[in-house]
Amino acid sequence: MAKAKPVVSAKTKERDKRTLGKIVNLADDVSKKTLGGKEPIFHIPTRAKSNTIWNKKRGILEMGDGKADRPLFDLKTAKQFMQTMLHGSTIKDLIDSGKTSSLRGVFYKAKHTVAGTKENTFDTQDESDPILEDLEVTLGALREELHIFAENRGTLVGNITIVDKGDEIDARKMGSGGWGIPSIVEPDVIQFKKCEAKFVLHVEKGTVWNRFNEDRFWEENNCILTHGAGQPPRGCRRLLQRLNQELKLPIICVLDCDPWGHYIYSVIKQGSISLAFESSRLAIPDAKFLGIRAKDYDECDLGDAVKIDLTENDIKRAKEIAAYPWFEQHKGWQKEIQKLLSNGFKMEVEAMINKGISYVTEEYVPERLKAKDWLD
Amino acid sequence: MSQPALLEEAHPASSNTSKTMKSKNAPRANAESMATKQRDISVSEFFAKNRHLLGFDNPRKALLTTVKEAVDNSLDACEEAGILPDITVIIEDLQPDRPASAKSARYRVSVVDNGPGIVRKQVENIFGRLLYGSKFHRLKMSRGQQGIGISAAGMYGLITTGKPMVIHTKPSAKQPAHHIELAMNTKTNRAEVTEDRETRDFPPERFARLTVGTRDLSERGEILSADVYPTGTSVSIELDGRYQKGRGSVDEFLELTAIANPHARFTFVPPSKVSEDEKDDTPLLKQRVSKFKVAGEDERADEGSSPAAPAPRPAEPQVTTETGGVMIFPRAVEDLPPETKEIQPHPKGIELGILLQMLKEAEIEKGGYTLYNFLQDRFSRVSSATASNLCEKIGKTSRTRVADMDHDAAERLFRELQDSKLPPPPTDCLAPIGVQQLLKGMFKGVRAEFYAASSREPAVYRGRPFLIEAAIAFGGELPGDEPCRVIRFANRVPLLFQQSACSSFKAVIETNWRNYDLQQPRGAVPVGAIVIMIHMASVWVPFTSESKEAIADYDEIRKEMKLALMECGRKLGTYLNKRLKMRRESERRDVFERYIGEIAKACNAINGADAKKLYEAMLAQAKKRTAIADLKLDEEGKKLKDEDPADQDGVIIVEQAMAPKLGARTNDDAPPVGKQSKAERAMTEVAARSKQAEEDSQPRLLENENPSTRTKAPKKSNPATKTPKKTGTPATPKSAQNDVRTADLGPASASESRIKPKMRLVNGKLVPADQPGLF
Known part of the structure; x- marks a missing residue:
């Protein structure tokens, strides 16, 4: 099949025009206020x-309605x-050039030295990323609408065929590496074609995913196998959500037994604070x-070798998580x-290897699935 | 003449009592045999043995004390005669070939003044006897008190080198000078003249040809010129001493004396054998350099760094200069300190023994003297009413004669005097240095950015009037992380030793400098770039010892000192507060100005708005807003009341010293470019960059912004930045008189006037420095 060069669809054009309009509005407001003698x-x-x-x-x-002012003439917010202004202009550039x-x-x-000084407009990417998120929420535009993507992170394999920018991807034939989940997985880029899988098994990180893939877990159990390299990025989460909503596949997570694992689950389930505006997506x-x-x-009769002592920080974090409103009312989670x-210790998924190399893929997970022994 | 007797009498008396005690215990000798050994101790013998009492403890201090005594005498003599002092101090190294390890060496100290000279018949008495002088018997403000100093120095010289003092004195401009050499006979406390002739050689020509530096100055008539020294005295003493720089050195003494005596001009020819060799190598070259500098550059930048600076011109602000190793401390003010009056003792300041003595003397001087008259004549502040009242109270009449006062009556009188209500002693006997003079003196000697001075009203301790003055210098080139330096003066004489024993030092410690934004460890002097000066003027300064090194710790004195210091501290605090605000304001403005250009460009890139207009509008807002922010600061922070205009008299602010600090934060490698604001610099830089940058759609708004600034700035920086490289700060003079400064700045002045006006704190307000009338 001849690859059709991805043309800019009318829909995309329309979307870009809308985004551009929002950015220009933002700038217009600045120039109008400035020339009118206002801050x-x-x-x-x-x-x-x-x-x-x-x-x-x-x-x-x-996300609530709360807004923070960012005036120019305030030492705290001037930079x-x-x-924000610089990134606005950068994004306009991106959209203009498609x-x-x-x-x-x-x-x-956007990084350069401010004219006449040795100061950088941005010193690190850590300074730049939140500004882009600010723009997303201020403009009410999604990241992809701003023509920005994050690094690909997360991998998928399983009984499904996916269309990615027109290319058909058979996720059953991904070898040992799997298909890298792109940062933007909106329907105009990614479409689902054929899916036999009955559920999605999401694991915490690549090493665990490798174990499951090597043992052809997804084939045995007719599922899709994903990981999000720790805290899953937006692309991975959005893909999981689409699989869940569009294909009605249950999402089942296998994460470490520690506050961080619980937090990852919480983010997948409820969304995160910093991306609360995108939760519905x-x-x-x-x-x-x-x-x-x-x-x-106790139940799996694991050896002492799997134990990692909880740190002060872990204990603090666990208590915080227990106080999350969506866990607070949940007896199972409490x-x-x-x-x-x-227990006073945490356990990693890899620790199961202590019981046998494929214990987790061949016994632990299948048994729990069968027993529907999970928290939700 | 009667006074030395007091001292001499004391010793035979005490040895008498010890004799009787000894003979009781062990009759090894009888009274007769001992009596043969008992004799008068000459005061000279006493001090020859106890020379540490007079400040001749070690060779280094001996050299200093010799200079100090001679200079003190010269200044006193000049002032009394109404002559503006011009004093030359020369120290010659008489053993230049000694090994470096030698602890002491022979020096010849010569001090030449342009004072009134000394009449021939008094020379032996003044220089050849201890405790002979004009100052002891009177209550008048002067440097010398006891009449010990110079003769003691001569005695020390004689003891250590065996050489007599050489004195040239010329009491009359028309008569030839006297050349006298004399040695003191310590046994008799009398001088023995070894040579006595008339000479035309005054001021002694030999001194002017001593070194390259002096020859240089002599050619220009700036050292020991006969015009300046029509009369005067020159004293030369050979002595065993040690010349060393640093604390307690002759250099420090002269430096400080110059600060406290801005009306005097000092020239110092130090005994620098090393620099002498250096100079002889390339004397011509040095001279050429010197001439070049005069023609091209601002010469005041060269202080202490190069031997080539010419002497200051009369109109210039007066700062210390060096020429060929010769230090010149110029005259900063042309007015002599006001003449002080001699006063009678105040009744509350005397003791019973003194009263008895006074009664006795009065009787001897004037037979039939009545008590009534005695009280009025011999004391200050005793009116006729008070006198008759006092007579009545002790059961005598106003006709009672002094001779009829027995011991009991005198004691009653003494007690009545102490209890009576009398006005405080008169204060016209005090001559304060004065706030403006203090400032000029400090300005001359200390390189700082802020100077404040205060002069208290006269006060009284033990019936003696005194007056405290204080000054502080802050910032500039002073080291910022060391304990502050306290310089102390009594009657304009610097006190160099026993700092911690001195009342003034205690006053500094007891003052809470933290109130004025300075650091101060507990029980110590403040730490920071600050020099504190304290001056006590009094008819009788209570020293802790004969060598006059520390002021005794009277509560009244310390209290006045603290008040004076607090006054200076307040001024400093206000200034620091103001400076902080100014910095904060300019920092805020900087922050905004830095980003505005970027924002305007970005905005233009998005919606095509006119970037230049945007920039200008934002700049205008930034300026307005920083001004508003400042007002807010004033309201929140210290209230306006502590900026009482009256408080801000007596302050000099050197704006230049502050400027590089402001600029240094972001432009650390750039030379301090005068008063160009950061935004202006930014414009220059943007403009320069845009020339190389590829042509793109970005409008060059900053370049258009102010073309005049851009083109002028590079030109301007040339003359202004060359000199500062040597000194570290812009070479602009630390002038208080702005008109003077612009005049002698030469090439730089024209461009400087285009830049922001220099601001200066006057009467609590910042005004452009061009406004005259700081002094």
Whole structure:
């Protein structure tokens, strides 16, 4: 099949025009205020816990209406104001030229020394990324609408055929490496074609995923196998959500038994605070937590070698997580975290290898799946 | 003449009592045999043995004390005669070939003044006897007090080298000078003249030809010129001493004396054998360099760094200069300190023994003297009413004669005097240095950015009037992380030793400098770039010892000192506060100005708005807003009341010293480019860059912004930046008189006037420095 050069669809054009309009509006506001003798100011929706609302009904985190002022003539915000403006112009450039750029690329494009000084507009990418998120929420435009993507992170394999920018990907034939989940997986880029899989097994990181893939777990259990390299990026989460919503596949997570694993699950399920504005696109309220469970040390008769002592920080974090409104009311989770704390140690998925190389893929997960022994 | 007797009498008396005690215990000798050994001790013998009491403890101090005594005498003599002092101090190294390890060497100290000279018959008495002088018997503010100093120095010289003092004195401009050589006989406390002739050689010509530096100055008539020294005295003493720089050195003494005596001009020819060799190598070259500098550059930048600076012109601000190793401390003010009056003792300041003595003397001087008259004549502040009242109270009449006062009556009188209500002693006997003079003196000697001075009203201790003055210099080139330096003066004489025993030092420690934004460890002097000066003027300064090194710690004195220091501290605090605000303001403005250009460009790139207009509009807003922010600061921070205009008299601010600090933060490798603001610099830089940059759609808004600044700035920096490289700060003179500065800045001045006006704190407000009338 001849590859059709991806043409810019009318829909995309329309979308770009809309985004451009938003950016120009932003700049117009600045110039109008400036020339009118008023102080230019941005109103940036706040991405903080204080402005995050737990929508119990939908089971996701949502962003509130809180906005932070970012005036130019304030020592605290003057530089951020400039950075916001610079990124606005960078994005306009990207859209104008019909290209996309990585977060890092945008950082480099806008980075230079401020005229007449030795000061950089941006010192590190850490300074640049939040400004882009600010722009997303301020403009009400998604990252892909701003022509920005993140590094590909996360891998997929399984009984599904995917169309990626017109190319057909048979996820059953991905060898040992799997298909890298792109940062932008919106329907105009990624479409699902044929899917036999009955569920998605999401594991925490690549090493675990390799174990499952090598053991052809997805073939044996007729599923899709993904990982998100720790905290899954937006692309991975969005893909999981689409699989869940469009193909009605349950999402089942196998994560470490520690506060970080619990947090990853929480983010997949409810969304994160910093991306609360995207929760409706990312959160999967019925995602399930299969393991590793705190009770497994006893139930699976694991050796002492699997134990890693909880640090002060872990304990603090566990308590915080237990206090999340969506866990607070959940007896199972309260019990789970209590057990973790009373154990006094955490366990990694890889630790299961202590029982046998393929214990986790051939016994642990299939048994739990069968018993539907999970937290949700 | 009667006074030395007091001292001499004391010794025979004490040896008498010890004799009787000894003879009781062990009759090894009888009274007769001992009596043969008992004799008068000459005061000279006493001090020859106890020379540490007079400040001749070690060779180094001996050299200093010799200079000090001679200079003190010269200054006193000049002032009393109403002559503006011009004093030349020469130290010759008489053993230049000694090994480097030698602890001491023979020096010849010569001090030449342009004072009134000394009449021939008094020479022996003044230089050849201890405790002979004009100053001891009176209550008048002067440097010398006891009449010990110069003769003691001569005695020390005689003891250590065996050489007599050489004195040239010329009491009359028309008569030839006297050349006298004399040695003191310590047994008799009398001088023995070894040579006595008339000479035309005054000021002694030999001195002017001593070194390259002096020859140089002599050609220009700037050292020991006969015009300046129509009369005067020259004293030369050979002695065993040690010349060393640093604390407690002759250099420091002269430096400080110059600060406290801005009306005097000092020239110092130090005994630098090393620099002498250096100079002889390339004397011509050095001279050429010197001439070149005069023609092309700002010469004041060269202080202490090059031997080539010419002497200051009269109109210039006066700062210390060096020529061929010769230090010149120029005269900073042309007015002599006001003449002080001699006063009678205040009744509250005397003791019973003194009263008895006074009664006795009065009787001897004037037979039939009445008590009534005695009280009025011999004390200050005793009116006729008070006198008759006092007579009545002790049961005498106003006719009672002094001779009829027995011991009991005198004691009653003494007690009545102490209890009576009397006005404080008169204060016209005090001559403060004065706030403006203090400032000029400090300005001359200390390179700082801020100077403040205060002069207290006279006060009284033990019935003696005194007056405290203080000054501080802050910032500039002073080291910022060391304990501050305290310089102390009594009657304009610097006190160099026993700092911690001195009342003034205690006052500095007891003052809470933290109130004025300075660091101060507990129980110590403040730490920071600050020099503190304290001056006590009094008819009788209570020293802790004969060598006059520390002021005794009277509560009244220390209290006044603290008040004076606090006054200076307040001025400094206000200044620091102001400076902080100014910095904060300019920092804020900087931050905004830095980003505005970027924002305007980015905005232009998005919506095509006119970047130049945007930039200008934002700049205008930034300026307005930083001004508003400042007002807010004033309201939040210290209230306006502590900026009482009256408080801000007596302050000099050197704006230049502050400027590089401001600029240094972001432009650390760039030369300090005068008063160009950062935004202006940014424009220059942007403009320069845009020439090389490829042509793109970015409008060059900054370049258009202010073409005049851009083109002028590079030109301007040339003359202004060359000189600072040598000194580290812009070479602009630390002038208080702005008109003077612009005049002698030469090439730089024209461009400087285009830059922002220099600001200066006057009466609590910042005004452009061009406004005259700081002094």
